Amino acid sequence: MTLPPAGPVPLVIDTDTASDDCFALLLALLDPRADLRALTIAQGNVSFEQQVHNAFLVLEVAGRLGDVPVHLGEREALAGGWIGAEDVHGDGVGGQRRSNDAQAEPEHAVDALLRLTSEAPGEITVVAIGPLTNLARAVQRDPGFAGRVGSLIVMGGSLDGVGNITPHAEYNIYADVEAAAAVVAAGFPRLRFITWSPVTLRDGIFDAARVEAIRELGTRRSDFFVRANQAPFDFDTAHGVGGSTHPDTLSVLAAIDPSVALEERAFDVSVVLEGERRGATDFAPVDDAAAAACTAVTLADGERLFGALCDVLAG
Numbered sequence: 621m622t623l624p625p626a627g628p629v630p631l632v633i634d635t636d637t638a639s640d641d642c643f644a645l646l647l648a649l650l651d652p653r654a655d656l657r658a659l660t661i662a663q664g665n666v667s668f669e670q671q672v673h674n675a676f677l678v679l680e681v682a683g684r685l686g687d688v689p690v691h692l693g694e695r696e697a698l699a700g701g702w703i704g705a706e707d708v709h710g711d712g713v714g715g716q717r718r719s720n721d722a723q724a725e726p727e728h729a730v731d732a733l734l735r736l737t738s739e740a741p742g743e744i745t746v747v748a749i750g751p752l753t754n755l756a757r758a759v760q761r762d763p764g765f766a767g768r769v770g771s772l773i774v775m776g777g778s779l780d781g782v783g784n785i786t787p788h789a790e791y792n793i794y795a796d797v798e799a800a801a802a803v804v805a806a807g808f809p810r811l812r813f814i815t816w817s818p819v820t821l822r823d824g825i826f827d828a829a830r831v832e833a834i835r836e837l838g839t840r841r842s843d844f845f846v847r848a849n850q851a852p853f854d855f856d857t858a859h860g861v862g863g864s865t866h867p868d869t870l871s872v873l874a875a876i877d878p879s880v881a882l883e884e885r886a887f888d889v890s891v892v893l894e895g896e897r898r899g900a901t902d903f904a905p906v907d908d909a910a911a912a913a914c915t916a917v918t919l920a921d922g923e924r925l926f927g928a929l930c931d932v933l934a935g
């Protein structure tokens with residue numbers, strides 16, 4: 621039994637800002653249950669500079685420019701290189717451009733993660749909705765980091781071995797496999813997963829009717845959503861998914877609204893580093909929750925997810 625938090629949940633979101641990341645950020649910026657302390661940008665979906673652009677566009681759309689610091693992080697995976705997903709996301713915002721020239725903080729994302737958790741040990745929920753490079757660097761730099769994170773929610777992996785960038789691997793894990801392995805081995809005291817399959821594919825889909833309902837809200841934010849969501853909606857529906865997928869938004873909602881997780885179970889987890897299953901996540905159920913490495917949401921309330929995002933897009 622998880623009791624609802626007493627006040628707004630202090631959050632840091634580590635993001636590869638494109639499409640669903642943007643909607644997750646809108647939720648974190650506008651839902652009164654969230655107290656977003658910082659954004660940290662990780663290499664991922666689209667080019668790093670485009671991701672930075674998209675983050676400032678989202679702050680503008682939310683009316684929160686200047687309120688939340690943006691810290692730039694790692695531009696390549698731990699092992700070097702960058703695996704993008706521009707075939708899914710386009711530029712991540714449907715060609716929309718920001719009209720502000722706000723600047724990122726001079727402090728690096730990894731330094732910000734270390735500092736913010738030192739200033740409030742045990743209090744901050746980190747929601748990681750991109751590849752885990754920044755988190756892994758923080759773990760490498762400071763062995764005490766993991767113990768200072770109150771809760772780490774990772775969007776990544778699959779409970780049933782179904783991938784989305786290879787037949788076996790989910791994108792966020794695959795885009796920095798070594799980082800994911802370092803994070804799951806780091807001993808975060810409360811590590812929670814929102815996975816691609818089956819949870820996102822069953823509970824995190826916005827079909828055409830939902831997208832139309834958002835369009836009909838008729839606000840700047842709903843227009844932003846519809847345009848930024850078009851490319852992934854087209855990609856996903858062309859690949860047999862019944863709409864666009866929203867695991868990042870679900871991850872943020874899980875941080876601020878425990879009731880969206882209808883069922884959450886304890887697991888041990890390992891990341892496959894070698895061979896054709898490189899980037900796969902092996903989750904093994906554990907009876908003793910206290911001894912488990914993590915939990916994973918196994919059933920989520922998709923209507924609650926849709927409603928929570930509609931609430932902030934309607935404003």
Ligand SMILES: [Ca+2]
Nearest residue numbers: 636641749750
């Ligand atoms: Ca993401």
